[in-house]
Amino acid sequence: MDDATRELDELSGTLDAVEAAMARLDDGTYGRCEECGEPLKELLAGAPAAVHCGRCAQTSTDT
Numbered sequence: 001m002d003d004a005t006r007e008l009d010e011l012s013g014t015l016d017a018v019e020a021a022m023a024r025l026d027d028g029t030y031g032r033c034e035e036c037g038e039p040l041k042e043l044l045a046g047a048p049a050a051v052h053c054g055r056c057a058q059t060s061t062d063t
């Protein structure tokens with residue numbers, strides 16, 4: 001995979017994450033950790049598609 005292809009692949013993954021975030025915005029779960037339900041400070045720190053708080057992200061194995 002060359003650099004341009006890899007970059008497109010990453011962008012595509014980011015788009016998927018943003019679309020998932022928008023779906024959560026619709027159902028009212030946006031901005032809360034999927035694991036523990038804590039409000040996500042990460043959203044304010046430049047990670048608009050974050051789904052786990054810092055603590056759960058550290059223990060999560062699915063990233």
Ligand SMILES: [Zn+2]
Binds near residue numbers: 034038
């Ligand atoms: Zn959490």
